[in-house]
Amino acid sequence: MVSSLDGFIAKKDGDISWMNTTDRYENGVTLTQEYIDEFLKSIDCYVMGSKTYEHALELGWVYGDVPVFVLSSRNLSSERTTVQFYSGDLSKLVNEQLKLQYKNIWMVGGSVLTKELLKLNLADEIVTTIVPVLLGEGSLFFDFIGKELPLLLKDSKAYKNGMVELTYAVKK
């Protein structure tokens, strides 16, 4: 999840243009297309809430032919054969369906889905990329999940564009 320093993942109106930053940290690592491609190649399927899905359609589909599972209680449909809709128990979807087929299951967000999966202890890792900006308001990344989750810091990287990527393992 990409977040502002004050913990927001989108502005109130859904705007995420603040994510585009350049030249904010002289000593940072250059974020190359090669690195991004390798990273994306490691993802076996995506899971997202319906609001994130609808926003992704507006912005332009970036998930290629990788399977995407969209959570929604509405009767949504897609012409893409890689998109499937699911309603109900997220634990069942992850443990009884996705984990049997996919190794790296990437939860895209947004806030509603993140809260649900953390509450259900479904996350093995949390990867957050902090953008050098304070937004002041919007949708929260960790929206009062209502429990304490100890984490282990596995990796950290600071990029030239000022973004800091933090990878945590969730202690089970």
Ligand SMILES: NC(=O)c1ccc[n+]([C@@H]2O[C@H](COP(=O)([O-])OP(=O)(O)OC[C@H]3O[C@@H](n4cnc5c(N)ncnc54)[C@H](OP(=O)(O)O)[C@@H]3O)[C@@H](O)[C@H]2O)c1
């Ligand atoms: N900064 C980032 O990295 C990042 C990442 C992802 C998203 N975003 C942004 O976050 C915003 C959307 O986040 P959000 O928190 O408002 O919404 P969201 O989590 O994307 O979607 C919430 C919706 O998911 C559905 N849902 C969740 N759990 C469900 C379940 N167990 N069964 C059935 N449906 C379920 C419901 O849809 P129905 O109402 O259809 O039933 C719910 O209204 C967008 O602006 C997006 O661009 C940012």
